[in-house]
Amino acid sequence: MRRVWFRVRGSPLTLAGFAIAVLVLVVIVAAPLIAPYPPDKIALIARLRPPSAAHPFGTDEVGRDILSRVIFGARASCGTAFAIIALSTVSGAVIGGLSGVVGGVVDTAVMRAMDVALALPALILAMALAAALGPSLFNAMLAIAIVRIPAYVRLARSQTLALRHRTYVRAARSFGASPLYLLRWHILPNALSPIMVQATLDLGGTILTAAALSFIGLGAQPPTSEWGAMVSSGRNFFLDEWWYATFPGLAILVSATGFNLLGDGLRDLLDPRLGGR
Numbered sequence: 001m002r003r004v005w006f007r008v009r010g011s012p013l014t015l016a017g018f019a020i021a022v023l024v025l026v027v028i029v030a031a032p033l034i035a036p037y038p039p040d041k042i043a044l045i046a047r048l049r050p051p052s053a054a055h056p057f058g059t060d061e062v063g064r065d066i067l068s069r070v071i072f073g074a075r076a077s078c079g080t081a082f083a084i085i086a087l088s089t090v091s092g093a094v095i096g097g098l099s100g101v102v103g104g105v106v107d108t109a110v111m112r113a114m115d116v117a118l119a120l121p122a123l124i125l126a127m128a129l130a131a132a133l134g135p136s137l138f139n140a141m142l143a144i145a146i147v148r149i150p151a152y153v154r155l156a157r158s159q160t161l162a163l164r165h166r167t168y169v170r171a172a173r174s175f176g177a178s179p180l181y182l183l184r185w186h187i188l189p190n191a192l193s194p195i196m197v198q199a200t201l202d203l204g205g206t207i208l209t210a211a212a213l214s215f216i217g218l219g220a221q222p223p224t225s226e227w228g229a230m231v232s233s234g235r236n237f238f239l240d241e242w243w244y245a246t247f248p249g250l251a252i253l254v255s256a257t258g259f260n261l262l263g264d265g266l267r268d269l270l271d272p273r274l275g276g277r
Helices: 002-009 012-034 066-102 104-119 122-133 137-163 167-174 179-215 227-237 243-270
Strands: none
Touching: 012 066, 012 243, 066 104, 066 137, 066 179, 066 227, 066 243, 104 137, 122 137, 122 179, 137 179, 167 179, 179 227, 179 243, 227 243
């Protein structure tokens, strides 16, 4: 741990990404404790007020406190991104690992299907799936997760192909180990580092994609506090009430940037080819 800390503290950007990630997690967990108002509390008498001591981020068109909605919006935006990455990572790792272990016709069929999925623009495909499933935050999460699975399938398969010829894997196979046993005990544990790095790097893009679907009305629906939906509502007031869309947009920017910086730092730490840079 001392060696890891010594390497991390030499990278200010990695430390910044780690600090932002920790801050986001704290906000998600402690949102009811740190939000000054309930996120859906309507006060028409205080509608569209600029930032002040009472409302540091201002209020929206029905008098709801934007700071409180941004805080609770972390649960919808970042929580959704975490669920998407977890679902796509686990599914992709299992499918790609089994494809690489089994090989043959199964491997060919799986990879051709993944090639077809990767040939389509990811955002357009996610929009089509979300529209087909119906506008809701859960359906948007499911659509984005499905779109991101092929990338993890290819990554897990490439790691499996590099590992399946190792001596310990051959020895286990010679003793009659099944593909699931090889995947569980020999392949996935040794392929975990690049998958973790890729998942962390994808968090920022996933937050942006989920916010984009909510922005166009395919994600979170009113009155849910979600950053993309808040930016969508605030754009109609941007010329006069700039704070409405600005603060949710900054939350998206800061969180996505933080997870990208953290992912870059993890890649530098876990990739031996970088020499512990």
